[in-house]
Amino acid sequence: MFNALIVDKDDEGKTHAAIKQIADSDLPEEEVTVAVEYSTVNYKDGLCLGSGGGLVRNYPHVPGIDFAGTVESSSDARYKPGDKVVLTGWRVGEAHWGGYAQKARVKADWLVPLPDGLTTRQAMAVGTAGFTAMLCVMALEDHGLADKHGPVLVTGAAGGVGSVATAILAHLGYEVAAVTGRPETADYLRSLGASQIVPREDLTEVTRKPLESEVWAGCVDAVGGAMLGRVLKQMKYGCSVAAVGLAGGAAIEGALITPFILRSVNLLGIDSVMRPYADRVRAWERIAKDLPMEKLEAMVQPATLSDLPGLGRDILKGQVKGRVVVDVN
Ligand code: NDP
Numbered sequence: 001m002f003n004a005l006i007v008d009k010d011d012e013g014k015t016h017a018a019i020k021q022i023a024d025s026d027l028p029e030e031e032v033t034v035a036v037e038y039s040t041v042n043y044k045d046g047l048c049l050g051s052g053g054g055l056v057r058n059y060p061h062v063p064g065i066d067f068a069g070t071v072e073s074s075s076d077a078r079y080k081p082g083d084k085v086v087l088t089g090w091r092v093g094e095a096h097w098g099g100y101a102q103k104a105r106v107k108a109d110w111l112v113p114l115p116d117g118l119t120t121r122q123a124m125a126v127g128t129a130g131f132t133a134m135l136c137v138m139a140l141e142d143h144g145l146a147d148k149h150g151p152v153l154v155t156g157a158a159g160g161v162g163s164v165a166t167a168i169l170a171h172l173g174y175e176v177a178a179v180t181g182r183p184e185t186a187d188y189l190r191s192l193g194a195s196q197i198v199p200r201e202d203l204t205e206v207t208r209k210p211l212e213s214e215v216w217a218g219c220v221d222a223v224g225g226a227m228l229g230r231v232l233k234q235m236k237y238g239c240s241v242a243a244v245g246l247a248g249g250a251a252i253e254g255a256l257i258t259p260f261i262l263r264s265v266n267l268l269g270i271d272s273v274m275r276p277y278a279d280r281v282r283a284w285e286r287i288a289k290d291l292p293m294e295k296l297e298a299m300v301q302p303a304t305l306s307d308l309p310g311l312g313r314d315i316l317k318g319q320v321k322g323r324v325v326v327d328v329n
Helices: 043-049 120-142 158-172 183-192 225-234 258-263 277-290 294-298 305-316
Strands: 002-009 015-023 032-040 068-076 085-086 103-106 111-113 153-154 176-180 194-199 216-221 237-245 266-269 300-304 325-326
Touching: 002 176, 002 216, 002 305, 015 305, 032 085, 032 120, 043 305, 068 103, 068 120, 068 216, 085 120, 103 305, 111 277, 120 158, 120 216, 120 237, 120 277, 120 294, 120 325, 153 158, 158 183, 158 194, 158 216, 158 277, 158 294, 158 325, 176 183, 183 294, 225 237, 225 258, 277 305, 294 300, 300 305, 305 325
Parallel strands: 153 176, 153 216, 176 194, 216 237, 237 266, 300 325
Antiparallel strands: 002 015, 032 068, 032 103, 032 325, 068 085, 085 111
């Protein structure tokens, strides 16, 4: 028997989360059983720990959209007992049971070998949020970021995606402007490498202007909403925004076609869930190389399974700073 955080639904449709003891035979029938060491808390986990946000298919459910651990057994030749692995995406923790348990059973295709130079704890300090931040940086680079001069904007900077994006971009030598609605995080963001702090309210007013002054050479946008509408109008000629999140709204308020047709601005969509294997391996290798581990450690807030319901509520309110690392044991 082992511990799992189980979310169940009562007769009135209300969800409840509690730590319960389950057996190997309760796990889904899949190819690889992993002894989970660490998981984390992402925005989607907040939804799946609560009402489900339309993501969870069946109850009882084990949330946790990512985890890292050691293979215990495998019917797939690519993995053998003792291999260190990391999992993000594939709707694990939403449609499938996830990482908030001491064991998980998943498809071999969903796993990535832990890259050299990273521990399982560091992999979950990165987590889906940090992995996706690296996908954003790679997309911006692929669209010419290195050739442009000027600050790179990171929105929702004190959150998970934003913190990791800030640290990676600063380490790569870019000038990072960090947007936050929490002025008290300014020292933290500077410690990650931000050279400019932009108050959230500077970018949330919806304007009717077709374009604004050209400021940003690139942007990692975790916020969407009115902020994305404003940022697009402030991008330098030919530069790109990697749109990764919707913490501030799912509609791009006030957006116009003008930045695209008058300034050749690119809006790059970033999904981490269905990313092909080769991209995943490349992103994890880049993380091991380009994310300074002392900065990653500065983002970490440690937690256990029993802290998760409260942390789930906090992340939905935008109140989690940096990255939570959940020691499931
Ligand atoms: P966090 O909650 O850690 O970070 C989001 C940050 O956005 C907050 O910390 C806050 O930063 C800012 N924010 C929150 N609410 C608002 C608001 N109303 N207006 C403006 N800013 C706001 O979440 P994550 O970093 O884990 O995820 C960020 C987004 O990216 C989420 O929408 C998530 O779903 C999405 N995501 C998408 C992925 C993909 O595959 N496309 C993968 C991972 C995440 P501050 O306090 O600094 O202002």
